[in-house]
Amino acid sequence: VTEPWNAVADFVHTATGLAFPAGRRRILEDGCVQTMRAHRCRDPDAFLGRLHAEPELFDDLVSAITIGETYFFRHAEQLAVIRDVILPDLLASVRDRPLRIWSAGCATGEEPYTLAILAHEAGIANRVHIVATDISRQALRLARVARFREWSLRGTPAAMRERYFERREEGYELVPRIRDLVEFRYLNLAADAYPALSTATWGMDLVLCRNVLIYFDAASAAAVASRLLESSSECGWLVLGASDPLLEGRLDVDVVATAAGLVYRRKGRSGTSPPAAPAVAIARPHPRPIVTAAAPPPPQPSQPPQAPQPRQSPTQAPPRGREVEPPLADAARERYAARDYERAAELSAQAVEGGTVDPAAWIVLVRSLANLGRTVAAARYCAAAPEDPAIAAERAYLEATLLVQLDRGEEAMRAARHALYLDRSFVMAHFALGDALARSGDREGARRSYRNAHELLAGLPPASPVPAADGEPAGRLRLLAATQLKLLEGAA
Numbered sequence: 194v195t196e197p198w199n200a201v202a203d204f205v206h207t208a209t210g211l212a213f214p215a216g217r218r219r220i221l222e223d224g225c226v227q228t229m230r231a232h233r234c235r236d237p238d239a240f241l242g243r244l245h246a247e248p249e250l251f252d253d254l255v256s257a258i259t260i261g262e263t264y265f266f267r268h269a270e271q272l273a274v275i276r277d278v279i280l281p282d283l284l285a286s287v288r289d290r291p292l293r294i295w296s297a298g299c300a301t302g303e304e305p306y307t308l309a310i311l312a313h314e315a316g317i318a319n320r321v322h323i324v325a326t327d328i329s330r331q332a333l334r335l336a337r338v339a340r341f342r343e344w345s346l347r348g349t350p351a352a353m354r355e356r357y358f359e360r361r362e363e364g365y366e367l368v369p370r371i372r373d374l375v376e377f378r379y380l381n382l383a384a385d386a387y388p389a390l391s392t393a394t395w396g397m398d399l400v401l402c403r404n405v406l407i408y409f410d411a412a413s414a415a416a417v418a419s420r421l422l423e424s425s426s427e428c429g430w431l432v433l434g435a436s437d438p439l440l441e442g443r444l445d446v447d448v449v450a451t452a453a454g455l456v457y458r459r460k461g462r463s464g465t466s467p468p469a470a471p472a473v474a475i476a477r478p479h480p481r482p483i484v485t486a487a488a489p490p491p492p493q494p495s496q497p498p499q500a501p502q503p504r505q506s507p508t509q510a511p512p513r514g515r516e517v518e519p520p521l522a523d524a525a526r527e528r529y530a531a532r533d534y535e536r537a538a539e540l541s542a543q544a545v546e547g548g549t550v551d552p553a554a555w556i557v558l559v560r561s562l563a564n565l566g567r568t569v570a571a572a573r574y575c576a577a578a579p580e581d582p583a584i585a586a587e588r589a590y591l592e593a594t595l596l597v598q599l600d601r602g603e604e605a606m607r608a609a610r611h612a613l614y615l616d617r618s619f620v621m622a623h624f625a626l627g628d629a630l631a632r633s634g635d636r637e638g639a640r641r642s643y644r645n646a647h648e649l650l651a652g653l654p655p656a657s658p659v660p661a662a663d664g665e666p667a668g669r670l671r672l673l674a675a676t677q678l679k680l681l682e683g684a685a
C-alpha cells in the first residue's frame with residue numbers, strides 16, 4: 194500500500210512540531226484532502242512541493258489539522274490558582290510596572306479573553322498586557338472578531354456572561370473593554386524566534402500554554418517548554434494544561450505544586466523585577482513626512498504582495514497631494530500605535546498604493562504586516578520601499594528582521610550590516626545581525642553583535658525609548674541582550 198501522506202506528515206512535523214501517530218493520522222489525511230481541494234491540487238507530490246513554496250497553502254493545511262477545541266473558563270481550578278496565587282505573587286514582584294501575559298496556542302481566543310476577564314474582575318485590567326499567539330491564522334482571525342457561539346461559553350458562570358457578553362442573533366459578542374485587552378499575533382511555537390523582540394515574546398510574567406504540547410512529540414514539547422521558560426521574566430510562571438506532558442525531570446525548572454496540579458517557574462529566579470518601564474509596545478514617533486515637489490512614483494514590488502485590499506483601487510484616481518494624503522499616513526500611524534495592525538495595514542497600503550509622498554507610510558505598512566504574521570508580504574513591501582534617506586536605516590533593519598524569519602540568513606546579515614553602515618549606533622540592527630549570525634551557527638559573531646547592543650544600551654537611562662524598538666525601553670532591551678548572551682553560552 195502506498196502511503197502518499199508520509200512525506201507530508203514528516204514535513205508538517207518538522208515545520209510545526211505536530212506529530213501524527215496512527216491514532217491521529219486521519220486528521221492529517223482529511224486536512225490534506227480538504228486543503229488540496231481548496232487549492233485545486235490533485236496530486237500529493239505536487240501538493241508537497243507547493244507546501245514548501247506557498248505559505249498560504251501551508252497555513253490552510255495547518256488550520257485544517259490543528260485541534261482548536263477551547264472554551265471560556267476552561268479548567269476552573271487552574272484559573273482559581275492563577276487568580277488567587279499567581280497574580281497576587283506577580284503584582285507583589287513587579288511592583289508598579291505592567292504585567293505581561295502570554296497565551297501561547299490561543300486558538301480562537303477564549304483562553305486569553307478569560308484571562309482578560311480575570312484581570313478585569315481583579316481590578317487590574319489597566320495593568321496587564323495580554324499577548325495571544327497561534328499558528329492558525331484562521332483561528333486568529335476569528336479570535337480578533339470576538340464573537341462566540343453558546344458552545345464556547347459552556348463553562349462560563351452566569352454572572353460573567355451577564356457582565357462581559359452581549360447577546361447577538363448568532364451567539365455572543367465580547368464587550369470591547371475586554372476584547373481590547375488582548376493582542377493577537379501569529380507565532381509558530383516550533384519554528385519562530387522566541388524569546389524575541391520582533392515577536393513581542395520576551396519578559397513574560399505569566400505564560401499559559403495549555404492543551405498544545407499534547408499534540409507534539411516528546412522532544413519537541415520539551416524544546417518548546419524550555420523556550421517558553423526562557424521567554425518568561427525573572428519572576429515569571431509557566432502554566433501547562435492538565436493533559437500536557439509533565440516537565441519535571443525533563444527540564445531544569447522549579448516545580449510548584451498547587452491545588453490544580455503542577456505549575457513551573459524558571460530555575461534560580463532572583464525574585465527581583467525587571468526595571469520599571471512601559472511594557473506595552475507603542476509605536477515610536479515617526480519622522481514627519483518629507484514633502485517633495487513631485488511625488489515619486491511608487492516602486493513596483495516584483496510580485497504583487499498579499500497586502501490588504503486598499504479601499505480604493507490605485508487605478509481609481511486615489512487621493513494625492515499633500516492636503517489630502519498625509520492624514521491617511523497619520524491615521525495609519527495612529528492605528529499602529531493603538532496596535533490595530535489590520536487597520537494600520539489597510540490605511541498604509543492605501544497610502545503606499547496611492548503613491549504617497551510620506552516614506553514612513555512604507556515603514557508602518559511593513560511593520561503592520563510583520564506584526565500580523567504576514568512575513569512574506571512584509572518582506573516584499575520592504576524590498577519595494579523607496580530609497581529615501583529618512584527611512585533607509587530602519588528599512589534595512591526591518592528587512593534583516595524579516596529575512597531572519599524567512600530563513601534567508603545571508604541576505605539578512607547583509608541587510609543588518611547595511612543598516613549598521615548607515616548608523617553604527619543602531620541598537621536594533623545589532624540585535625538583528627546577532628539573530629542572523631546565531632541562526633547561521635556563527636556564535637562568536639552573534640556574541641559580538643549582542644555585546645555591541647548591550648554596550649550601547651548601557652549608556653542609556655533604563656526608561657529611555659530606543660529608536661525603531663516599538664516602544665521597548667533601553668532597560669528591557671539590555672536584559673534581552675544579556676539573555677541572548679546567556680543563551681549562546683548555554684548553546685556552547
Ligand SMILES: C[S@@+](CC[C@H](N)C(=O)[O-])C[C@H]1O[C@@H](n2cnc3c(N)ncnc32)[C@H](O)[C@@H]1O
Pocket residue numbers: 209210211259260261262263264267297298299300301304326327328329332380381382383384402403404405408434
Ligand atoms: C486545543 S487548542 C488549545 C487552546 C487553549 N490553549 C486551551 O487550552 O483552551 C491547541 C492550539 O494550539 C495551536 N498550535 C498547534 N501547533 C502549534 C504551533 N506549532 N505553534 C503555535 N500554535 C500551535 C493550534 O492551532 C490550536 O489552536
